Amino acid sequence: xxxxHYLLISVLCAVPLSVFAAGKPGISDAAVTSMEGLHLDxxxxxxxxxxxxxxFANGGWQKANPIPPAYxxxxxxxxxxxxxxDTIHQILEDAAKDTQAQPGSDTQKIGDFYYSGMxxxxxxxxxxxxxxxxxxxxxxxEGQKQLQAEIAHLQMLGVNALFGMDQMQDFKxxxxxxxVVGQGGLGLPDRDYYLKKDPKFAKIRAAYVQHIARSLxxxxxxxxxxAREAGIVMDIETHLAKASMSQxxxxxxLAVYHVMNLVQLDKTTPNFSWQDYFANLGHPELKSVxxxxxxxxxxMSNELASVPLxxxxxxxxxxxxxxxxxxxxxxxxxxxFKMQSMLTGAKALLPRWKRVVSAENNVLGFxxxxxxxxxxxxxxxxxxxxxxxxxxxxxLHSDMETISWMSPKTREAAIKKLALMGERIGYPDKWRDxxxxxxxRGPYVLNVMRANEFENNRELNKIDKPVDKSEWFxxxxxxxxxxxxxxxxxxxxxxxxxxxxFDPQAPMAVNYGAIGYVMGHETTHGFDDQGSKFDGxxxxxxxxxxxxxxxxxxxxxxxxxxxxxYTVDGDVHVQGKLVTxxxxxxxxxxxxxxxxxxxxPYYKEAKTIDGFTPDQQFxxxxxxxxxxxxRPAEARNRVTTDPHPPAMYRVNGTLANLPQFQQAFHxxxxxxxxxxPICVIW
Ligand SMILES: [Zn+2]
Numbered sequence: 001x002x003x004x005h006y007l008l009i010s011v012l013c014a015v016p017l018s019v020f021a022a023g024k025p026g027i028s029d030a031a032v033t034s035m036e037g038l039h040l041d042x043x044x045x046x047x048x049x050x051x052x053x054x055x056f057a058n059g060g061w062q063k064a065n066p067i068p069p070a071y072x073x074x075x076x077x078x079x080x081x082x083x084x085x086d087t088i089h090q091i092l093e094d095a096a097k098d099t100q101a102q103p104g105s106d107t108q109k110i111g112d113f114y115y116s117g118m119x120x121x122x123x124x125x126x127x128x129x130x131x132x133x134x135x136x137x138x139x140x141x142e143g144q145k146q147l148q149a150e151i152a153h154l155q156m157l158g159v160n161a162l163f164g165m166d167q168m169q170d171f172k173x174x175x176x177x178x179x180v181v182g183q184g185g186l187g188l189p190d191r192d193y194y195l196k197k198d199p200k201f202a203k204i205r206a207a208y209v210q211h212i213a214r215s216l217x218x219x220x221x222x223x224x225x226x227a228r229e230a231g232i233v234m235d236i237e238t239h240l241a242k243a244s245m246s247q248x249x250x251x252x253x254l255a256v257y258h259v260m261n262l263v264q265l266d267k268t269t270p271n272f273s274w275q276d277y278f279a280n281l282g283h284p285e286l287k288s289v290x291x292x293x294x295x296x297x298x299x300m301s302n303e304l305a306s307v308p309l310x311x312x313x314x315x316x317x318x319x320x321x322x323x324x325x326x327x328x329x330x331x332x333x334x335x336x337f338k339m340q341s342m343l344t345g346a347k348a349l350l351p352r353w354k355r356v357v358s359a360e361n362n363v364l365g366f367x368x369x370x371x372x373x374x375x376x377x378x379x380x381x382x383x384x385x386x387x388x389x390x391x392x393x394x395x396l397h398s399d400m401e402t403i404s405w406m407s408p409k410t411r412e413a414a415i416k417k418l419a420l421m422g423e424r425i426g427y428p429d430k431w432r433d434x435x436x437x438x439x440x441r442g443p444y445v446l447n448v449m450r451a452n453e454f455e456n457n458r459e460l461n462k463i464d465k466p467v468d469k470s471e472w473f474x475x476x477x478x479x480x481x482x483x484x485x486x487x488x489x490x491x492x493x494x495x496x497x498x499x500x501x502f503d504p505q506a507p508m509a510v511n512y513g514a515i516g517y518v519m520g521h522e523t524t525h526g527f528d529d530q531g532s533k534f535d536g537x538x539x540x541x542x543x544x545x546x547x548x549x550x551x552x553x554x555x556x557x558x559x560x561x562x563x564x565x566y567t568v569d570g571d572v573h574v575q576g577k578l579v580t581x582x583x584x585x586x587x588x589x590x591x592x593x594x595x596x597x598x599x600x601p602y603y604k605e606a607k608t609i610d611g612f613t614p615d616q617q618f619x620x621x622x623x624x625x626x627x628x629x630x631r632p633a634e635a636r637n638r639v640t641t642d643p644h645p646p647a648m649y650r651v652n653g654t655l656a657n658l659p660q661f662q663q664a665f666h667x668x669x670x671x672x673x674x675x676x677p678i679c680v681i682w
Pocket of ligand 1 (some may be wrong): 010012013464522585
């Protein structure tokens with residue numbers, strides 16, 4: 001039920017792998033070694049850096065690293081994540097073999113979960129049996145009241161039943177934790193997949209309906225019944241999609257903030273009882289909630305009254321199966337993968353151990369992460385990267401002091417926000433307590449279900465309690481980073497503090513271009529078009545004068561226009577308004593990293609290597625972070641749902657706005673690597 005995007009947390013990149021979509025790389029040791037230092041073998045010198053810097057910096061890498069069959073994208077993030085998975089694989093193998101592990105300990109839980117997921121014979125023999133009690137509950141629903149109780153029950157197990165509930169820091173009072181409910185209930189990645197007329201989306205819709213039908217046949221339905229039922233599911237989901245907010249609309253914090261009491265809630269959704277719903281979740285004491293998308297819930301309320309009960313049973317049965325198919329026997333796994341393959345372009349299923357590691361990272365991530373950092377994260381790494389981060393903060397501070405268009409009032413508030421911004425490196429000070437979760441050696445799918453329920457309870461139990469500031473949103477082994485506007489903090493998990501992002505052996509110019517860029521990116525999120533709406537205490541509160549805001553918004557429009565002109569998969573345009581925040585963070589972040597590098601003692605010591613000046617090394621380091629290949633289906637998926645620009649434009653679009661880059665590579669004024677006019681945000 002994690003409704004992450006309603007929390008407006010800005011992550012560095014889209015999660016490259018999911019339990020469904022990813023695959024096994026078979027990465028060689030040679031590929032790992034080549035990730036150290038300045039990677040001149042990644043270059044394609046037949047391309048001019050002034051024509052397409054991304055292709056110049058990464059073309060050699062792209063040719064040498066085709067996407068492995070089980071993946072939809074393949075890049076530096078995937079490679080690093082695969083190394084982390086190898087480490088975790090070993091940890092889990094060891095834990096599963098540890099027969100002395102104390103019952104109830106983290107070691108017992110991570111070991112038993114892994115064992116249950118790897119026990120393919122037991123999983124295949126059980127078939128659908130472990131889900132039967134849940135299927136029976138759905139079959140036995142009588143009347144609207146029971147239907148609504150079942151929706152709450154399924155949501156707690158991790159089923160995407162119509163919508164989701166979570167907790168969040170109150171946008172307007174960050175000291176408070178409130179409940180939030182948001183749109184959901186779709187089996188395809190986004191509303192656009194249901195609504196767009198484009199033939200490629202139409203083809204995916206047709207494939208989805210067939211996929212639902214085949215899945216229901218696996219449950220024992222006749223071909224004719226399954227086809228009819230698939231049509232009913234598609235009809236319900238299309239109605240929900242029509243009432244859903246677009247990705248772009250959801251980026252506006254005020255558009256997803258509608259705290260309502262029970263009277264207001266009941267008025268908005270006359271056919272849905274929130275009092276009963278909260279009680280069914282185990283929280284009868286709740287008296288209000290942020291109904292993030294009122295239009296969606298109004299439509300849902302209408303649907304509840306107009307769609308026959310039997311159709312709801314069909315829909316819930318499908319959503320239950322869709323949630324748990326990856327953890328069932330082979331026919332369900334294969335059918336599920338067929339659809340994922342259609343959506344992402346991945347051509348083969350991941351090996352079982354990879355899928356189990358991924359599932360375990362999701363549901364027991366901090367227990368796994370604790371073992372991971374003990375093995376992989378020396379304290380020395382922390383000191384070195386903090387040094388870079390502090391240089392970046394100093395660069396932003398001095399920018400804010402000197403920026404010409406800003407009035408003293410806005411300037412003071414911006415500097416105050418930066419001073420209040422928290423920074424965290426590596427892993428949490430306090431580890432998550434999994435003692436209330438019971439994990440055994442199988443059935444696997446029931447471990448997943450209990451872990452989902454545990455996590456949902458843990459989240460909902462935070463409502464109306466003080467904010468726990470020690471908590472991390474990402475596990476330590478994650479290859480990513482994030483800015484949280486309600487906490488006003490930047491977070492860099494241990495997983496990303498490794499080559500090629502940070503490499504003690506690499507020239508410092510490269511490190512500033514890579515991890516420095518990442519750190520500058522997250523810091524800038526506090527001041528992008530979305531982050532800048534929150535103050536230093538994490539409250540949605542304006543700190544801008546009207547004139548300064550207007551100036552800033554004019555700057556932002558330049559970015560929207562620039563990125564809207566880019567396309568992927570032939571004809572699909574990047575949504576400039578969706579990627580604005582990330583594009584601003586890239587531009588501001590890279591500029592800060594460059595300034596921090598120049599202000600550091602390393603700049604004076606830096607040497608030209610193989611003909612590349614320190615500044616050129618810096619920009620190569622930055623481009624190498626995004627070295628990747630992507631399948632057309634996945635590119636389309638990302639452009640539809642992901643607030644990050646495609647990798648190539650994260651490099652070329654950003655550099656086209658940086659005179660520092662143009663000077664470093666002697667780019668002439670009229671070149672595709674010079675934006676006309678240049679966008680300046682910070
Ligand atoms: Zn970001």
